Amino acid sequence: MAPARMDYEPAGELKIGQVGIANLRVKTLDIERLAAEMRERVARAPKLFARAAVVLDFGGLSDTPDRATAQALVDALREAGVLPVALAYGTSANDALAQALGLPLLAKFRASYERAGGGESHPVGAAPVGAAEAATAHAPTSTRQAPAAPVAASAAPTREPAPVAPTGEPGLVQAAPVRSGQQLYAENRDLTVLSAVGAGAEVIADGSIHIYGPLRGRALAGAQGNVKARIFCRAFHAELVAVAGHYKVLDELPRELRGKPAQVWLEGDQLRVEAME
Incomplete structure (x- = not known):
């Protein structure tokens, strides 16, 4: 009797890379105010923010919120029109909170914030969205095909040349x-x-x-x-x-x-x- 044919083709292909996720760094834990600000963003640019994936970053707070408060924020943001999908990596308390909420931790956003010196953020991203902004602890390869998702403007520019690439590598x-x-x-x-x-x-x-x-x-x-x-x-x-x-x-x-x-x-x-x- 011939052995049964084994099918080694996977049912799903998993890839890790950069996606369009916005990063929301919470500076003041005022749920109503945070939800109102996000609702305004969604109303102003629905193609960018409506149902956008958002990572919550509590690194700007002195203490990690408790589970009930964090869950209330997640629910309020969902009602405002975005979808919180993870917490930004932080302390062990933040890790425990992510587990309690049933959300993953994404490590890249915190490092990008600290290097950038603050400000609103993700690509990918969100956030960046986005970023940009990577959605994993490892940077992606040179090109990616992925859904996109999510910085302030005016005054006369100085006419200096653009800076070279960070490592001096060819562009x-x-x-x-x-x-x-x-x-x-x-x-x-x-x-x-x-x-x-x-x-x-x-x-x-x-x-x-x-x-x-x-x-x-x-x-x-x-x-x-x-x-x-x-x-x-x-x-x-x-x-x-x-x-x-x-x-x-x-x-x-x-x-x-x-x-x-x-x-x-x-x-x-x-x-x-x-x-x-």
Whole structure:
């Protein structure tokens, strides 16, 4: 009798990489206020924040909240329109809280916040969203295809050249357009896109980002906290721009910038966006 045929094809393929998750660093444990702020974000930019995955970071508080308080916050944020999916890695008390809530811990966000020196944040991300912002303790490889998800702007820029990539490695050059639903990540270097970044696409770099076509999606520079990173594009239509965790969405940016060459950079803890002549 012939042996039964063994099927070694897995029923599901598991990959670990960068995804669009926003990071919410709680500074004041006021549940009503936090929910109201998130509700406002969702109303202002529903395509970015409605049902967005959010990581809760309690590192800005003196004490880790108890389970009942944390659960109330999770429920309030869900009612506000986002989906808390994890806690940012912290103390042993934070670990115990994550277990009590039935949520995982994600370690990358805390490190990115400390390097970035604070401010709003994730790609991926969220948050970053996003970040950007990685969703695991290991940075992704140079390119990723993943759903995208989630930094402040104005004043005249200094005309200094863009900073070099964080490690001095050659930049990543993408010749083809980055299309909706795609995500491109340049680890420890600058990213240059010779074509367009489409709506719903996301480009991320640990260094600066140069886009020689229209930017209609999201661009997150300085993903590992490089505050000297910049974003340059030939035609500005961005859904979201971020540098070192500080972000702004399209509705918060001056309408007169749309369609013009522009650059984005950090000045202190303020994100600046200016048209280039």
